[in-house]
Amino acid sequence: QVQLAESGGGLVQAGDSLRLSCALSGRTFVSFSMGWFRQTPGKQREFVAAINWSGGRAFYADSLKGRFTISRGNAKNMVYLQMNSLKPEDTAVYFCAAQTYPDPPVVGDPVRYQYWGQGAQVTVSS
Numbered sequence: 001q002v003q004l005a006e007s008g009g010g011l012v013q014a015g016d017s018l019r020l021s022c023a024l025s026g027r028t029f030v031s032f033s034m035g036w037f038r039q040t041p042g043k044q045r046e047f048v049a050a051i052n053w054s055g056g057r058a059f060y061a062d063s064l065k066g067r068f069t070i071s072r073g074n075a076k077n078m079v080y081l082q083m084n085s086l087k088p089e090d091t092a093v094y095f096c097a098a099q100t101y102p103d104p105p106v107v108g109d110p111v112r113y114q115y116w117g118q119g120a121q122v123t124v125s126s
Helices: none
Strands: 005-006 010-013 018-025 033-041 044-052 058-060 068-072 078-083 092-099 119-125
Touching: 005 092, 005 119, 018 033, 018 092, 033 068, 033 078, 044 068, 044 078, 078 119
Parallel strands: 010 119
Antiparallel strands: 005 018, 018 078, 033 044, 033 092, 044 058, 068 078, 092 119
16 A cells, blocks of 8 residues: 655745655555645646656646756655745645656646645745
8 A cells, every 4th residue: 555645834925935745655666756736726636746766857837847846865755845936826735646657658647646645735825
């Protein structure tokens, strides 16, 4: 059984930075690629960023390039999302997800991910 656990969410002011962490446990011998998505009430889950198994390839939503950075720990079971210059429109629940492809052909579609965390609330006040 694979489990994902997000941490690091909270309430910040516009312009602040925040780092989310995601810990993967369970089938750690599988080469998962990882992604971050976010969701606000009444809207579909939105792709934020993804990273392949080795950590050598990162992908971002066009609108977030330059502000958000995804990275992976050396042990591969930790993934991070560094969020800088946060804006009120970044307010959402942020989800960590994993898919069982080390170099996935598709990273932005949530249906490609087999495992999900419970989500971490990020609130950015103006």
